[in-house]
Amino acid sequence: MGEDDESFRPPPTPAERTWIHPSELHALGGATAGEPRAGTDARQTWAPSFLVPTHQRFSGLSRITIQVRSASRAATIPVLAGVVGAAVALGAAAGLGAFDRRSATPVVGAADTAAPSAPGSLDIAGSASFATAPDVAQLVADAAPAVLRVEVPTLDGGRVGSGVTIDDHGTVLTSHDLVAGTTQVEVVDSLGRVHVARVVGSDPDSGLAVLHVDADDLVPARLADHGPEQVGSTAIVVGAPTGLESAATVAVGVISGLGKVVPLADDRWLYGMVQVDTRVPLTATGGAVLDLHGAVVAVSVGPPTGAAATLLGIDPNTGGLAVPIDVARAVAAQIHAQGSVRYAWLGIAGGDLDSATSLRLGVGGGAVVTRVEADGPADAAGVVEGDVITAVDGMAISGMVVLMTEVRASPVGSTVDLTIVRSNPSNAAPGQLPAVVKLPVLLVARPES
Numbered sequence: 001m002g003e004d005d006e007s008f009r010p011p012p013t014p015a016e017r018t019w020i021h022p023s024e025l026h027a028l029g030g031a032t033a034g035e036p037r038a039g040t041d042a043r044q045t046w047a048p049s050f051l052v053p054t055h056q057r058f059s060g061l062s063r064i065t066i067q068v069r070s071a072s073r074a075a076t077i078p079v080l081a082g083v084v085g086a087a088v089a090l091g092a093a094a095g096l097g098a099f100d101r102r103s104a105t106p107v108v109g110a111a112d113t114a115a116p117s118a119p120g121s122l123d124i125a126g127s128a129s130f131a132t133a134p135d136v137a138q139l140v141a142d143a144a145p146a147v148l149r150v151e152v153p154t155l156d157g158g159r160v161g162s163g164v165t166i167d168d169h170g171t172v173l174t175s176h177d178l179v180a181g182t183t184q185v186e187v188v189d190s191l192g193r194v195h196v197a198r199v200v201g202s203d204p205d206s207g208l209a210v211l212h213v214d215a216d217d218l219v220p221a222r223l224a225d226h227g228p229e230q231v232g233s234t235a236i237v238v239g240a241p242t243g244l245e246s247a248a249t250v251a252v253g254v255i256s257g258l259g260k261v262v263p264l265a266d267d268r269w270l271y272g273m274v275q276v277d278t279r280v281p282l283t284a285t286g287g288a289v290l291d292l293h294g295a296v297v298a299v300s301v302g303p304p305t306g307a308a309a310t311l312l313g314i315d316p317n318t319g320g321l322a323v324p325i326d327v328a329r330a331v332a333a334q335i336h337a338q339g340s341v342r343y344a345w346l347g348i349a350g351g352d353l354d355s356a357t358s359l360r361l362g363v364g365g366g367a368v369v370t371r372v373e374a375d376g377p378a379d380a381a382g383v384v385e386g387d388v389i390t391a392v393d394g395m396a397i398s399g400m401v402v403l404m405t406e407v408r409a410s411p412v413g414s415t416v417d418l419t420i421v422r423s424n425p426s427n428a429a430p431g432q433l434p435a436v437v438k439l440p441v442l443l444v445a446r447p448e449s
Helices: 022-028 083-095 125-132 136-146 306-312 325-338 355-361 377-381 400-408
Strands: 063-069 074-080 105-107 147-152 159-165 171-175 184-188 194-203 208-213 234-239 249-263 269-276 288-290 296-302 320-324 348-352 367-372 388-392 415-422 435-442
Touching (some): 136 288, 159 296, 171 296, 171 325, 184 208, 234 296, 249 320, 249 400, 269 296, 269 400, 296 325, 348 400, 367 377, 367 400, 377 435, 388 400
Antiparallel strands (some): 063 074, 063 105, 147 159, 147 184, 194 208, 234 249, 234 288, 269 320, 296 320, 348 367, 367 388, 388 415, 415 435
């Protein structure tokens, strides 16, 4: 065949072939979105349009950038956005040593264009977040050994729930309602072993109870330092197996409320509760609420019922309540030390400040005192009916619930400073401003009812 032979044609360029050798990858570099590569025309689109994000479609070759980093070298490889191109990219990456076993860490880099993703399109850069997203299944697997199945025998067949092992001495936190009225229950650990557990104490005012299991090989949970701090954060509720299978009971949702106050049937209230927006199965009552680090941030006390569900606007089928872990720790410590929990008592009754009185007194909010218990802490400090408490230790309060929450959180025997706005007497001079006084109050334990 001579040089002047008209039948001779130059070999096809890499862009014109349906295959490509790894050594020719460099020949594809340099094109930008919207620019056909030399030797191609607008009809040559190597990747099907449904495989390419809307904002990344252009004439010629469609490219995705895969960045691979290792201790010894780094390479950025443009490849064809199709099955053949993907295989070539992997082969080239291996040839460049990008999968060096010594310290290879693959990183998905940005695509050729930095334009934001169109609705319904694939965001290649955003997919890197999946590499760092917590593995919920792994978090549950790590936490599950610390969650025990609690079985309470009753005349009507028994109750079943969960408990959380909080130390390596056999201390287990569970729900007060689950073990109320009994002194001994059975627990089943993650290995299927059955243990007899003693009810050390139960506290209806927190919704928690403490069990003791005479075993030194139970797996303790990893406890957070405090409860959830942000509404909207992820909540993973982990309960014990139902008994029909060996897997833990799991429900995933978000923290939908903090500091909730829940009415109880005997005219008492649960304060500072955590609300989750996922249904808590009855078998998970007493179980653990995890954050995305796998730490226990609260102990589930089950779904609200009756007046509590109505007041909070929670459907028991789609929501649940839990006790923050810092409160649960304090409850467990007191029950272990003295068999019960003592709460600080102020010795008043009252309600929220109404808008008319708020305007008259010139204050934004507070708790109006309607009754003062004789010889109680408030009475001894000089609080009188009609006083409006606007702050505790300098922290403004919006109403009676916040006041009671702050008092309950204070240790018995501590002193709190109440800021009080006192209405003027009937003989006060016109235009005289209400008196503002600060009274130190020594808190005592609430009397047993």
